[in-house]
Amino acid sequence: MSEAVASLSEVSRTYGGVPVLESVSLAVEPGLTAVIGPNGSGKSTLLRVLVGATAPTAGEVRHPDAIGAKPIGYLPQRVPFREGFTARETLAFYARLVGDDPDAALDRVGLGDAGDRRVEALSGGMRRLLGIAQAVLGDPSLVVLDEPASGLDPGMRERAFRAAADRADGDTAVVVSSHALDLVDDHADRVVVLRRGGVAAAGPLDRLLDERDAADARELYRVVTGETGALPGDEGEVPEGDGGGDDGGDEGEIDGGDTEPDVHVTGVSDR
Amino acid sequence: MRGPLTGVATVFRRELATVVRTPGYGVLAVGLLVAVGGLLAAGGGGATGFVPAVVDLLLPTEALVPLAAVVLGYRALLADGASGELAVIRTYPVRVGEYVAGVLLARTVALVAVVGVPYALVGTGVWLTAAPDTGIFATHTGIDSPLLYLRFLAFVLCFGAAYVSLAAAVSALAASRRSAIALGVLALVAGVLGGDLLLLRSIGAGASPATIPGSLALTPNGAFRGLVFEHVIGVAFAPEGGFVSTGRAVGSLVGWTLLGAVVSGGALAYGRRVDAAIERVRSGIVD
Numbered sequence: 198m199s200e201a202v203a204s205l206s207e208v209s210r211t212y213g214g215v216p217v218l219e220s221v222s223l224a225v226e227p228g229l230t231a232v233i234g235p236n237g238s239g240k241s242t243l244l245r246v247l248v249g250a251t252a253p254t255a256g257e258v259r260h261p262d263a264i265g266a267k268p269i270g271y272l273p274q275r276v277p278f279r280e281g282f283t284a285r286e287t288l289a290f291y292a293r294l295v296g297d298d299p300d301a302a303l304d305r306v307g308l309g310d311a312g313d314r315r316v317e318a319l320s321g322g323m324r325r326l327l328g329i330a331q332a333v334l335g336d337p338s339l340v341v342l343d344e345p346a347s348g349l350d351p352g353m354r355e356r357a358f359r360a361a362a363d364r365a366d367g368d369t370a371v372v373v374s375s376h377a378l379d380l381v382d383d384h385a386d387r388v389v390v391l392r393r394g395g396v397a398a399a400g401p402l403d404r405l406l407d408e409r410d411a412a413d414a415r416e417l418y419r420v421v422t423g424e425t426g427a428l429p430g431d432e433g434e435v436p437e438g439d440g441g442g443d444d445g446g447d448e449g450e451i452d453g454g455d456t457e458p459d460v461h462v463t464g465v466s467d468r
Numbered sequence: 469m470r471g472p473l474t475g476v477a478t479v480f481r482r483e484l485a486t487v488v489r490t491p492g493y494g495v496l497a498v499g500l501l502v503a504v505g506g507l508l509a510a511g512g513g514g515a516t517g518f519v520p521a522v523v524d525l526l527l528p529t530e531a532l533v534p535l536a537a538v539v540l541g542y543r544a545l546l547a548d549g550a551s552g553e554l555a556v557i558r559t560y561p562v563r564v565g566e567y568v569a570g571v572l573l574a575r576t577v578a579l580v581a582v583v584g585v586p587y588a589l590v591g592t593g594v595w596l597t598a599a600p601d602t603g604i605f606a607t608h609t610g611i612d613s614p615l616l617y618l619r620f621l622a623f624v625l626c627f628g629a630a631y632v633s634l635a636a637a638v639s640a641l642a643a644s645r646r647s648a649i650a651l652g653v654l655a656l657v658a659g660v661l662g663g664d665l666l667l668l669r670s671i672g673a674g675a676s677p678a679t680i681p682g683s684l685a686l687t688p689n690g691a692f693r694g695l696v697f698e699h700v701i702g703v704a705f706a707p708e709g710g711f712v713s714t715g716r717a718v719g720s721l722v723g724w725t726l727l728g729a730v731v732s733g734g735a736l737a738y739g740r741r742v743d744a745a746i747e748r749v750r751s752g753i754v755d
Binding site: 214247286331 | 474475478481485489491547548551552553555556559560561562582716740743744750751753
């Protein structure tokens with residue numbers, strides 16, 4: 198059994214008195230963990246609590262094995278970089294804080310040729326790749342990516358997910374939230390299924406598939422949540438430019454702006 | 469390798485680059501130059517000398533400099549928080565104090581450019597057009613001098629720095645751009661008018677006029693005005709001085725600057741916990 202890089206114990210979080218996360222206990226181990234669930238199930242809030250961007254209203258978050266100068270890497274659902282700066286300048290700001298090389302980071306995600314383009318001139322997919330490059334700067338033990346494949350075309354989705362999966366090894370835990378269940382099937386070691394702010398199922402993907410007698414992640418999702426998952430390539434709910442995300446202060450779990458009916462909490466604020 | 473000042477320097481560079489790339493701040497500086505130059509021209513122009521120029525500019529400066537400082541600072545700490553980038557920055561080895569210091573230093577440097585340059589240009593204009601005896605580098609009673617204007621400029625920048633810091637505190641407390649504007653306007657009005665109104669009220673309530681120099685120094689505007697009277701205008705026209713306690717006035721401006729920085733740091737450092745605590749109370753009420 199691997200050591201947990203991070204753990205949540207009985208974590209709850211409310212907004213405006215309305216529960217978004219309820220008594221979530223979880224151990225994050227090295228490898229790629231995919232957090233899946235319907236819109237409004239608490240995925241983004243769970244990830245924000247995990248990285249410390251949001252304080253829980255109850256429970257405890259620990260990072261026992263997240264070590265180093267930068268123990269945690271984080272990419273919010275809405276890529277937040279300041280406009281007016283080029284991709285290289287943006288990464289250089291972060292790289293300088295951890296003594297990393299921004300050009301190498303750009304190359305790692307295939308943006309080496311786009312370094313001189315301003316952030317606002319990048320496509321949504323390229324901004325997301327830039328966000329992934331930022332998140333893995335400094336070689337953190339825990340990398341948390343909120344919908345890294347959101348709003349991307351099929352090629353970019355695969356590239357973004359692969360960039361995330363490549364970081365997951367024996368020492369590094371990568372946690373991604375996603376509706377791209379085909380990519381979850383291909384890359385995830387473990388899965389956490391959220392439903393209405395609680396953990397409906399969690400564990401190694403293979404074990405959960407066996408236990409639930411499911412053929413793949415999509416069927417597992419349907420069995421556990423009672424809903425159909427997004428079709429392959431359907432994670433493009435967020436239009437390019439990320440205007441429909443649920444992060445950056447609008448933490449109401451409007452996961453990407455699609456229209457599934459099971460929206461648990463909408464429009465609540467983080468501030 | 470990362471040194472103790474790496475965080476401050478890195479944030480400072482980014483913030484300064486942001487300011488340099490924001491055309492609005494250039495417009496603000498030009499607007500301030502036009503306003504200050506226009507006020508001076510309306511008061512008789514540069515030919516009257518440095519101290520008369522300071523007399524003409526003193527009252528408008530008490531409103532214009534805070535306004536420019538609030539414009540420079542009201543979104544300084546809000547921008548990253550509102551965009552979500554602050555959550556990313558905080559995963560890096562940058563303490564809240566380093567982040568606030570980097571942002572505040574950059575915004576203060578911006579203030580030196582946006583406010584200092586127009587006032588320096590106006591001072592240069594006075595130097596070029598004033599009567600010959602204003603070129604004497606002396607500060608003793610009865611003599612006008614460029615050094616007196618330099619003192620005025622130094623007080624203007626200290627005064628503006630206090631307001632930049634207070635505006636940054638407002639930006640750290642605000643939840644949105646709209647609330648930042650509202651809080652900034654409130655701070656501006658309270659700062660520019662509030663101190664004098666309180667002073668008048670206390671005198672009206674029977675406080676001794678002898679307490680004015682002490683009380684005046686407590687607000688940024690009062691401290692600035694007192695220092696200008698004591699060390700610029702008074703030097704030329706009123707040898708007895710006594711407008712304000714210099715130490716108290718300087719301490720007041722430094723204190724307001726530090727207060728803004730501390731409130732900014734506190735808001736960013738403890739904001740999440742306060743937010744969670746408020747949520748716990750709300751949840752208790754809902755239950």
